Amino acid sequence: xxxSVRDLRREFVVRRPTGRLRRTRTVxxxxxxxxxxxxAGTAIGYIGxxxxxxxxxxKMLTGILKPTAGSVQTCGxxxxxxxxxxxxxxxxxxxxxxxxxxxxxxxxxxxTLAAIHRLPETGWPARRDELVERLDLGDxxxxxxxxxSLGQRIRGEIAAALLHSPELLILDEPTIGLDVLSKERLRxxxxxxxxxxxxxxxxxxxxxxxxxxxxxxxxxxxxxRLAYDGTLPGxxxxxxxxxxxxxxxxxxxxxxxxxxxTRLVDVEPDGLRQRLSFSPHETTxxxxxxxxxxxxxxxxxxxxxxxxxxVVRRLYLxxxxxxxxxxxxxxxx
Numbered sequence: 001x002x003x004s005v006r007d008l009r010r011e012f013v014v015r016r017p018t019g020r021l022r023r024t025r026t027v028x029x030x031x032x033x034x035x036x037x038x039x040a041g042t043a044i045g046y047i048g049x050x051x052x053x054x055x056x057x058x059k060m061l062t063g064i065l066k067p068t069a070g071s072v073q074t075c076g077x078x079x080x081x082x083x084x085x086x087x088x089x090x091x092x093x094x095x096x097x098x099x100x101x102x103x104x105x106x107x108x109x110x111x112t113l114a115a116i117h118r119l120p121e122t123g124w125p126a127r128r129d130e131l132v133e134r135l136d137l138g139d140x141x142x143x144x145x146x147x148x149s150l151g152q153r154i155r156g157e158i159a160a161a162l163l164h165s166p167e168l169l170i171l172d173e174p175t176i177g178l179d180v181l182s183k184e185r186l187r188x189x190x191x192x193x194x195x196x197x198x199x200x201x202x203x204x205x206x207x208x209x210x211x212x213x214x215x216x217x218x219x220x221x222x223x224x225r226l227a228y229d230g231t232l233p234g235x236x237x238x239x240x241x242x243x244x245x246x247x248x249x250x251x252x253x254x255x256x257x258x259x260x261x262t263r264l265v266d267v268e269p270d271g272l273r274q275r276l277s278f279s280p281h282e283t284t285x286x287x288x289x290x291x292x293x294x295x296x297x298x299x300x301x302x303x304x305x306x307x308x309x310x311v312v313r314r315l316y317l318x319x320x321x322x323x324x325x326x327x328x329x330x331x332x333x
Contacts, residue, residue, distance in 0.1 A: 003036075005061075010030050010068050034221070036219055038056065041198045044057075044219060046203065046221070047205065047206045047274055048221040058172055058204060077089075078156075087165075093154075101145065103144055103209070104145065107142055109145065119163070151178050169190075174210075183209070187214055208321045212333075216231065218231070222316060227315060241311045241314065242279050243303055245303050246274075246304070260291060262288055265277050
């Protein structure tokens with residue numbers, strides 16, 4: 001177990017002026033009774049709306065903030081108490097904050113970080129060279145960080161976080177502001193690191209493509225509480241999200257309204273292309289295709305999975321467990 005969280009809470013006191021000389025004191029619960037575990041080598045998407053408590057949780061996992069109540073262990077350590085030891089076993093990237101030295105080139109930043117982590121001089125250069133090659137840092141490794149583009153800097157941040165080969169890599173909005181190509185290259189690299197080094201990945205992001213490509217499990221938080229913990233397909237089933245099958249027919253056909261387990265989405269004017277939606281828990285694409293094949297010939301087909309952003313939006317808007325007194329925990333492993 002690389003992360004263990006039990007009844008984790010964090011409160012902040014907010015003071016607001018109510019008059020010229022008076023202020024009200026309000027206690028805000030940013031994290032309110034979280035419980036979850038993360039096994040070593042897994043990839044977790046930790047998602048939620050702005051203000052849901054994601055960054056506050058990350059800060060408690062890394063020892064930056066002390067919990068108001070409850071307990072947290074990261075890599076078997078108590079983060080606040082064992083912060084210096086923990087720092088050598090985890091890597092953290094905050095998309096809006098840098099761990100690199102602004103006026104130094106990447107090469108010098110890596111050397112400084114190697115000294116901070118007390119990495120042996122005989123070993124860390126090989127790791128640096130691997131990261132430089134895999135993240136294509138070679139063209140600008142001797143350029144001061146302040147002169148790098150956002151995409152170059154983020155790749156440098158990832159390399160810096162992985163230089164000491166941490167057991168756990170925590171990424172807080174790592175792809176924010178990156179172009180499509182840079183995002184894709186980063187996703188491929190992170191997947192390879194997991195496969196080759198067994199690195200555990202905890203990812204907080206608003207980019208649902210990151211979650212869909214990198215994570216086999218997601219934890220959704222709402223107002224500091226656990227709203228969902230499980231798989232993406234399980235979440236889609238929970239909120240009633242459907243798959244859509246697009247059928248290109250061999251000849252015009254009347255609307256396919258009576259295919260069991262499906263709902264007709266639309267029909268193009270000539271009847272040659274029709275779309276049906278279905279719940280994966282009620283039927284399968286193969287069963288739908290077999291039934292349609294009894295009615296009309298099928299020339300080609302395509303299947304669209306539920307849009308993850310829409311699935312999460314549905315959870316927030318319609319799931320009765322969100323914000324409920326029991327924390328709304330629903331596991332779908």
